[in-house]
Amino acid sequence: MIGKPRRSGPIEKSQRVLLFLSPWLITFAVFWLYPLVFSLILSFCDYDVFHPAVFSFAGLKNYLRLFSDGDFVQSFFNTLIFVIGTTPVTTLLALTLALMVNNVSRGSQVFRSIFFLPSIISIVVTATIFKSMYSPIGALNRLLAVFGLPGQAWLIEKNLALPAIMVMNIWAYTGYYMVLYLAALKAVPRQLYEAAEVDGATEWQQFRYITLPQIHYMTIFILTVNTIRSWQVFPEVFTLTSGGPVGRTNTLVHHLYETAFRYHEMGYSAAISYILLAIIMTFSLVQMYVLQGRGRKKGKKA
Amino acid sequence: MTQNSFRQKGLFAILTALALSYLYPWLYMLLRSFLRHEPGLSDGNGLFTLEYYRLVLGNAGFPTYLFNSFFVLTIVLIANVVFSVMVGYAFARYRFPFKNVMFWMVLVTLMVPKQTLMIPLLDLMVRMGLHNTLWALILPFCVDGFNLFLMKQYIQGLPPDLEDAARADGAGEIGILWHVIAPLSRPAIAVLIINTAIINWNSFLFPLILTDTASVRTLPVALAMFSQGPHATDWGALMAGASVSSLPIIAIFWMFQKEIIEGITSGALKD
Numbered sequence: 001m002i003g004k005p006r007r008s009g010p011i012e013k014s015q016r017v018l019l020f021l022s023p024w025l026i027t028f029a030v031f032w033l034y035p036l037v038f039s040l041i042l043s044f045c046d047y048d049v050f051h052p053a054v055f056s057f058a059g060l061k062n063y064l065r066l067f068s069d070g071d072f073v074q075s076f077f078n079t080l081i082f083v084i085g086t087t088p089v090t091t092l093l094a095l096t097l098a099l100m101v102n103n104v105s106r107g108s109q110v111f112r113s114i115f116f117l118p119s120i121i122s123i124v125v126t127a128t129i130f131k132s133m134y135s136p137i138g139a140l141n142r143l144l145a146v147f148g149l150p151g152q153a154w155l156i157e158k159n160l161a162l163p164a165i166m167v168m169n170i171w172a173y174t175g176y177y178m179v180l181y182l183a184a185l186k187a188v189p190r191q192l193y194e195a196a197e198v199d200g201a202t203e204w205q206q207f208r209y210i211t212l213p214q215i216h217y218m219t220i221f222i223l224t225v226n227t228i229r230s231w232q233v234f235p236e237v238f239t240l241t242s243g244g245p246v247g248r249t250n251t252l253v254h255h256l257y258e259t260a261f262r263y264h265e266m267g268y269s270a271a272i273s274y275i276l277l278a279i280i281m282t283f284s285l286v287q288m289y290v291l292q293g294r295g296r297k298k299g300k301k302a
Numbered sequence: 303m304t305q306n307s308f309r310q311k312g313l314f315a316i317l318t319a320l321a322l323s324y325l326y327p328w329l330y331m332l333l334r335s336f337l338r339h340e341p342g343l344s345d346g347n348g349l350f351t352l353e354y355y356r357l358v359l360g361n362a363g364f365p366t367y368l369f370n371s372f373f374v375l376t377i378v379l380i381a382n383v384v385f386s387v388m389v390g391y392a393f394a395r396y397r398f399p400f401k402n403v404m405f406w407m408v409l410v411t412l413m414v415p416k417q418t419l420m421i422p423l424l425d426l427m428v429r430m431g432l433h434n435t436l437w438a439l440i441l442p443f444c445v446d447g448f449n450l451f452l453m454k455q456y457i458q459g460l461p462p463d464l465e466d467a468a469r470a471d472g473a474g475e476i477g478i479l480w481h482v483i484a485p486l487s488r489p490a491i492a493v494l495i496i497n498t499a500i501i502n503w504n505s506f507l508f509p510l511i512l513t514d515t516a517s518v519r520t521l522p523v524a525l526a527m528f529s530q531g532p533h534a535t536d537w538g539a540l541m542a543g544a545s546v547s548s549l550p551i552i553a554i555f556w557m558f559q560k561e562i563i564e565g566i567t568s569g570a571l572k573d
Contacts, residue, residue, distance in 0.1 A: 013396075016475055020392035023385035024408070027445040032411050035422035042421060049425045097320070104313050113559045114321045117328075120555060120562065121548050122504040124522040128529050128544045129327045132334065132537045139330055175324075176566070183567045232415055235506040239526045253417055253507075261511065266421045273418040284413035 042270035049266055062271035072272065074247050075255035078162060082251060083230040085166050091222050093170065094177035099207075101178065102185050112182065119176035127239035130168045131155070134240075155241050161249045165236055172236075173229075177222045184218035185211070217291060224287035228280055252276055328552070335541035354542035362539070363516055364546050367524040374439045374520060375502050381444035382498050383491055387484050389445070390453025395462070405454070411447040416507065424511055438512040439520065443502065449494050452569070456490035457483060496565035503551065521547045 018025075046058045066072050101111050118126055133139040134154035141151030154164040192210045201209070212219075234253040237243060243250035243258065250258075256276065260269035338351045358364045392398075393405055423442060427433040432441070464486070468478050484491070509520045519527065525543050533539045555562055 014398070017392055017396050017398045020388050020396070020475075021398075021404075023381075023445045024389040024404075024450060027442070028407065028411065030426075031423065031442040032414075032419065035419035035426070036414065038422035038425070039418050049421065049428055052425075100313055100317055104317055105310050106314060107317070109559075111317050111321055112563070113555075114324050116559075116563060117552065117555060118324070120500050120504075120566075121551055122506070122522040122525070124504075124506060124526045124529075125544045125548045126327070128525060128540050129331050131529060132540060133327065133330060135535070135537070138537075139326075171324075171327075179563055179567055232417065235522065235526065238506075238510075239529055242530070256417055256420075257507075257511075260421055270418075270421055273415070273420065276415050277418045280415045281413055288413075 039270045039273060042267050043274050045267045046265075047267045047270075048264040050264065058267060062268045065268060066271065066275065071247060071250065072255060075243075075250045075252050076275075078248065078250055079231060079233065079252045081162065082166060082169075082233055083227055085163070086169050087223060087226045087230055090170050090174050090177060090226055091219065093174045094222065095181050095219075097174065097178040098181035098185055099211075102182060112179065115175035116179050117175065118172045121172075123172060123235045124239050126168065126172045127236040130164075130171075131240050134164055156245055158245050158248050161241055161245055165233075165240055165249055168240075169230075169233065169236060173226070177226065180218060180222060181215065184215040188214040220290050221287070224283050224290075228283050228287075231276065231279055231283075331541045331544050331548075334537055335545050338538070351538075354536075354538040355546070357533075357539050358542040358546055362528060362533075362543065364521075364524065364543060366517060367519050367521045368546070368550075370436060370518060371503060371520040374436055375499060377440050378443050378502050379495060379498055381440075382446060382449050382494060385445045386449040386453040386494060387457075387479060387487060387491070389450050390457050391479055391483055393450070393454040394457035395465075408447045408450050412451075420507065420511060423508070427512055433512060434514045434518055436518055439505075439509050439518075442508070443505075446498065448569075449498060452494055453487065453490055456487055460486050492561065493565045493569050496562055497569040500566075 043062055044058060044060070045062075046054060046056050048054050097115055101108055101115070104111065135141075136151060136153055140154065144151055152160055155161050188211060192214070193206055196206050196210060232253050233251050234257065237249050237251050237254045238257070241249040243254050252272070253276070256269050256272045259272060260266050335354050336351065337349050338353075393401070393408075424433065427438040432438045460483070464482050465478050468482050473481070504522060505520070506522045506526070509523045510526070513519055513523065516524070516527075525547050528543050529540055
C-alpha cells in the first residue's frame with residue numbers, strides 16, 4: 001500500500017499517513033467533492049432544500065432557461081460592467097498609491113496602514129457606512145451642497161446605484177493591492193536603478209523599462225485575483241441595494257442567492273452557480289498558466 | 303536638492319489628502335454613532351449620546367453576535383492550525399500513493415467558487431440537523447486548501463536533521479509533529495492565523511445561508527440584517543452597529559499592523 005517506509009512496518013506507516021491526512025480527506029470528500037457533484041446533479045433537476053419531496057429530473061431545462069431569463073442576463077451584464085469598471089481602476093490606483101507611498105520620505109508606514117485598513121474590515125461594515133454617506137441627507141450630498149451642486153439619490157437613481165457600489169468597492173480594496181505592489185516594488189534590485197541613472201535614464205524611462213517589467217507578474221496576479229473576486233461581488237449589493245433599483249445592481253451571485261433563497265428554485269440556482277464556476281475557473285487557469293511561466297523562467301535562470 | 307524637497311512636499315500633500323479621504327468614513331462612523339441627529343433636535347443642544355450604543359448592545363443583540371463570531375473563529379483557528387500542520391507534514395515528508403493527485407486536488411479546491419457548493423452544503427446541514435447552529439459555520443471550514451498549501455511549502459523548506467535527531471532519540475511521529483515541526487513552523491502558523499482570522503471574521507455568504515435566527519448570527523450577517531430591518535435609516539444606530547463590529551479589528555490592526563500586513567503579503571504570494 002505504501003511506498004518507501006522509513007523505520008516502521010509498511011502497514012503501520014500507511015495507517016499513520018491516513019491518520020495525518022484524514023482531516024483533509026474527510027473535509028475534501030464531505031464538504032467539497034460531494035457538494036460539487038451534488039450541485040452539478042441539482043443543476044439538471046428541480047429541487048428545494050426545505051421541501052425535499054420536490055425533486056425531479058429536469059434535463060437541460062435550467063440551462064436553457066438562462067438564455068430567456070431577463071433577470072439572469074441583466075445580472076450577468078451588471079457583473080460584467082462591475083468587473084470592467086472596477087478591476088483596472090483598482091489596479092491602477094493601487095500601483096499609483098504604492099509608488100507614492102514607496103517614494104514619500106515621511107510617514108510612509110502610516111499612509112500604508114491607513115490605505116490598507118478597509119481591506120481587513122468586513123465589507124458589510126464599509127457598505128453600512130457608505131449607505132449612510134450615500135443617503136439623500138448623507139455626507140456626500142452635504143459635501144456637494146458646499147460646492148453648490150445638487151444632491152443625488154445615489155442608491156435609488158437607476159444610473160447611479162451600480163457606479164456608487166463600484167466606487168465603494170474601489171475604495172475598500174485598493175489598499176490591499178497597494179500592499180502587494182509595495183512588496184513587489186521592494187523586491188526590485190536597486191542596482192538596476194543605479195545603472196540606469198549612470199546611463200542618464202529619465203525617471204519615466206526607469207519606471208517604464210525597469211519598474212513595470214520587474215513587477216509584471218504582480219500586475220498579472222493582482223488583475224486576475226481582483227477579477228475573480230469582482231465576479232463574486234455580493235455582500236455590498238445585499239447591504240446597499242438588495243439588487244435594486246429595478247435590478248440595476250443585481251449581480252450574478254446576488255441573483256443566485258435570490259433564486260435559491262427567495263424563490264426556492266435551487267436547481268436553477270445550481271445551474272447559475274455552474275456558469276459562475278466556468279467563469280472563475282477560466283480566470284484561475286489563465287492565472288495559473290501565466291504565473292507558472294514565472295516559475296519556469298526563474299528555474300532557467302538558476 | 304530644492305527641487306527634490308519641493309517634490310517631497312507635493313507628494314506628502316497628495317498622500318495626506320488621500321489619507322483623509324480614507325480616514326473620513328471611520329470618523330464619520332464614530333461621530334454619527336455618538337451624536338444625536340434627529341431632524342427635530344435642531345437646537346444643537348445635548349448632541350452627545352450613548353443611546354445608539356445602548357440600543358445596539360442591548361435589544362439589537364450585538365453582544366450575542368460578537369460572541370458567535372468569536373466562538374466560531376476560535377474553533378476554526380485551532381482546527382486550522384492543528385490540521386494544517388498535520389496534513390502539511392504528511393504532504394511534505396511522507397511518500398504515499400496518489401500523493402501528487404491529492405495535492406493537485408488541494409489546489410483545485412482553491413479555484414472553485416464557494417457559491418457552487420452553497421446549496422448542497424445547506425442541504426447537508428439540514429439533513430445532519432446542524433442547520434441554524436454555529437457548527438454549520440465551523441465544520442466545513444476546519445481545513446482549508448490554502449493553509450495546507452502554505453504549511454506544506456513551509457515544512458518542506460525545513461531541514462530534516464532535527465526530525466531525524468528526535469527520531470533517533472525514540473520520539474514518535476506525533477511527538478515530532480508537536481515538539482519539532484510545530485515550533486519550527488511558527489512564522490508560517492502566524493501567517494496562517496492572520497489570513498484565516500480575517501477571512502473567517504468577515505465571512506458573509508455561508509453564515510447568511512446556513513443560519514436563520516438571530517441567536518446564531520455572526521457579526522457581518524447581523525449588521526447586514528440590522529441595516530435592512532426597522533432601523534434601516536436610523537443612521538446613528540447603524541453606525542453604532544458598524545463601530546461595534548469594526549473597532550475590535552481596528553484596535554488589533556493598530557497593535558499588529560506590521561505583522562498583519564506582512565502576513566497578508568506573504569500569504570497572497572503563494573510561492
